[in-house]
Amino acid sequence: MKCKFCGEETELFFCPNCGKIIEYPQFIKDNAKLEKELAEYVQSLVQEAQDKKIEVQQFVDKGSIAKVMFRKYYEHCLYLQELCANKKVAKTFASNGVSLFEMMMGFAQKCNTNECQIAVVGTVKAGKSMFINAILGREVASSYPTPETASLTKFRYSPDGDYVKVSFYSDREWKSLWEDVKKAAERSYRDEDDKDDFMSKYEELKADELRPSLLNKEEMVIRPDNFEDLKSTVAKYTSCKYPEHFFAKEVEVGLSVFNVPKNVVFVDTPGLNDPVEYRVNISRKHINSANVVLLCISADKAAIESTELAQTATIFSALRYAKERIYVFGTKIDFHTKYMDYWEQYTKPVFVKELSKKYLFGSEEIANERIFPVTALFYNLIQRAKLNSSIWDEDTVDKHELNRLVLECLGNPSTDFLLAKQRELGLEKGAEAIQPKARFYPAIPELEEKTNIPNIVAMLNDGPIKNAEQIIKDDIVQMYLSIFNDLIARVNGTSNKRLDEIHQSSESDIEIKISKLEAIIKEEEKNNPVKIKVINEILDSLKQVTDNFFMNIKNK
Template identity: 25%
Template sequence: MHTTTQSLSALQSYADLSCARQELLQAFWQDILSSSSTHGTPATLEALLEYAYRLASVVGQIPPQAMAIVLSIDSSNFARYKQTQTFTHIMQALDSMLCASNLTSDSLVAMQALQCAILACESPKRIQESLELMRHIIATGLCDIQRAKRLFTMLEICFSQDKKIAPSLESTSRNISTKALEDEFSSIASALESAIPHTKPALDTAKAKLQNKGFSIGVAGVLSAGKSSFLNALLGKSVLGTSTIPETAALTILHYGQSECAEVEFFTPQELAQHKSSDTLTNEQKALLEMGQKAIACEELAHYTSANHKSGFYSLVKQVKLALPLAFLQNNVEIVDTPGLDDPVRIREELTKSYIQQCDMLIYVMNASCAATQKDMDFILESLIGGHLARILVVLTRADLLSGKELESSLNYTRQSLQQELQKARYDGDIQALLDSIDFIPVSSLFALGYKTDDKDIIAKAQAQGFTLEQTGLPKVQAYLESMLFGDNAPKQRDLLYSAYRGVLLELDTARQNIELQQRIMQANSEDRHKIAQELRDKNEKLKESMHKAHKQLETLASDFMQYLHELLSLINAHLNAHIQRLFTQLYDDAIYEYAKNAKPSKERVESIINQSLQDSYHDLMREYKYKVAKKLRTLNELTLSTNASLPLDTPLAMPIITHPDNSAAITTLASTLALAVLELNNAHSKNSQEKLRASLQELLRTQLGDFTHLLTQENTRIQGLLEQSLAAYTKAQENALQEMIAHNLSTLESTLAKQSSPSDIQALESTFATIQSLHNEVQMILKALR
């Protein structure tokens, strides 16, 4: 311990090392020792700190991106990092310093020493920037989540203890007012438009997008979970029909309108053919399909959307758009009441799932007395893992029918069920972090609506049960939505601001480059002007080369992803073998049990075992498949953006939506066919030949489940095709953006070469450049704060 203190003291001579920093280094060293592999680690912390002392002078030169990579490295991933080009560049930049410290660039000790130097010397602000970037690395699976969490905790403790360093590790960007940034955006846009008039169209587009503030809230749940009743309470009026049996039979989009009106959109004949024969339609129903859509009064809504109405129109309706003059829906807030997840019209359930993949927020409604069904769990996990939702609000309805103790029990059971399902899905991320992104609020919709509409009878019933408006749970839901929609840290608000400012930064970059070019040309003689022209042509050629290189990298990424899909299918098939073995054990043990009684397994029993086993196996395997593909797609998207960082298009690759095809009917048919074959085997054997039954049954299951495997490969093929289409469209968009940039460069060159410049022109250009440079610096600072 004495030698360690001496080393810490040595570091203190140049970094003013505090006690908190000393404790941080000690904790970091203990974490290294407790890791699974410590090969190459020096015997003492003293040796590591001696190396760190020599490397400390270069710490301030390491950019946050590189620092994030360095802090992400440990003994478990070091070999993988060494193979990357980014790591090689970092180590080459430090090579001379490492050699002077008797370290080699491929040494884990060198990394650990550099990590110690960062933790000892770097400012909290710079470390925080690196940690924000490090979270992206964690998302790709390159960094161990638990190890990262320990590092985050160490730093938080260190910086909260040492007041001289920082009051806390919390980024100051969290306290930025989005309203102030919206106002500032208008000011920046006006200044840029005045300086560079031709930027007006792009700026108008950015301002319109920022002002639009569209926010989409999906409301989902199984049939009769109370979605419509809850929404009526939230909206403060009985807008949607409610019933004790399934009522909402269409996707209903609620948006703001100055007066109430509705528009019904019907399925196309081709879409309808997937779930309903056109031969059974009446002439009136066929006429509606030919119309495609129809404007109706809100009072007629049930005529088209209710599964209980005698018209039967509900099976023809794809979705309904309902305009309402409600303040809650202003500012482009959109609420979508979805059909039940167990909707008998399969295409409508898939429509619901597809929509939820794209919405900004999900409210998932469960009946508190029968929450956390398998259907509930599957859908929530699909939405969390496969979508881009930051948070999910689970609303437990009919809370007034349960006691406080029963309600708490229902909440606990739901949380535990989600955790178990994540474990079953082999989710290898931070399960607790995922659970923390789900909020639970119990609600009494009936009593809440009574208070909202001032219904004296319902209010009397509510008060008789001790329910005030606050106790109905609705005010908590409203406060939650308020924070998500309009708060300074509302995710959607920050994303919109980031997108708008990013667009302005691209315009400023282009303007700055153009002005620099014009300045050079104005100040050049005739010969130099021709040299500048050639330089610009060469630059355009390099842009083309960069595009070609980026496309090759995209092709490599796509090829790697397709290979991953192929390997994943092999993995799923391997897991399928375990499910088949479990089915074999069930069928064989059942047969032996019946043979012992001189009987044979019944047809109903065998069909039940096979159907339930195949259904469970399919959903378990698809859940695992969806999670792994979704995770890989997120990694692919991040790699795509980094690959194309130097190119003009600032649009992410459109990723395919991963669905979870039900296939219940196909599995039931397969189970019936397999059951007949198993029954034939059972009848051909008895107690005396049960060992022969074992071999025959195993062979039968192996050969008869090819169709089941095919069901698992269909989604693989679909995603592969969609991704190929997305990559082709993305590549084409990049090419178009590049051509526009090249054409603009040439146009600027030609107009500047032809222009005769005066001293006043040069002075005006210098003034414009100063304005552009100032705006550029400001926008860069804002973007850094937003991220």
């Protein structure tokens, strides 16, 4: 855009040279008070940048700008949260396992962080951590055959070197979690010798000895000396092999080698079918604040469990205003020989059929475009072998899997290849002397392509990562309207026609929307006086919150 006042070219909504607003955000246009506040704030930022003789684009904290731009939405959300807290109507605001109150909390999170959060979600053992390692290009996330991710783990770019930030549960949070652990143990159908469940692992690792020192512990930041130190630190607070992981509520990993903008964050979430409900709720709440969802569904068989479909429906409900930002990945396709053939012939048709239902993608055409096969196992093995060729020298699982990869993707070696290698290496024998290792290294680009990871990374870079700023802004607007419309629909039971009329309205001022709400109430008052009485009580509560808000502002 070009500033109409001084002619300066800029991508910002204000001029970094003269500080004038070029174009006000849509949702505060024609609101003189908000326009004035934003203009004054921006002018002060530009002036401060000029005083310090630095570029305003570098100086401006986008988080601060976002808080000013979206503050009105945030205030409205506080009003709506107060409505949902009313005990008389609490049940009205629960739908598809996601309460409207939780959606509002997610909305508030989006307003405050100004981050594009890309959440990797799925059931326990769906291969989420292995998948996120492949996306990162480095095996940082803890991934073993047993369920791993028990806490929210975030990965972001760090210009100041690698770090690990850990926050811990409080006594109150731990008490709630432990109650759910006991409930899970009571209803568990596990065999007595199964040592992977929470309680058994907790006792086996003698975690209770650490509880007094880690509960209520202040957030700490660890600066590892090298990459191996980074991996071991992440594992210590996220892997089920270490007692410390039980008490870590959230782990943030800053990576100096991670080619994404600073406000793009990848999030590894606990499994949606974790037996401990407290940890499931962590994932559900984060889905509500995520901007993009990468849903991992195990494709080791040509079926999707009904429980998995129900969990998938929850995700689609949370992002119903932005289904195009839900990507589904069939993980573990490497389980079968000729895995891509098996995927195309058996698994993909089932995935497309199930996910094209009306409440999910809505059509086979869209589902076809949004479902991708992936083998993070093979991709990560390739990266290990690139860094360390000695992986071929010992009789390990990694070596056997690499042999299988070469055979799967390159087939049996031709006679010409064997003869050429025989001459090159000066060998007296033929096929039995030619190891897959000799075929592996020249074919690395082809083998990586067969895992589909390079294509997925390119797709994310050209899509949500590239468009992160716009996605953040769109989500704020659309999620707000979605929440408000949902509130109106649930409280008033209005027809779809009325809901559509409100949704299509470009008005964002809450007083106008409340006027519409009151008009609908008067219209239906004769038919349903009991319901109207409850709604009137809610509106009284809203008025009280509004009055208190302005009183607090006045006092300040």
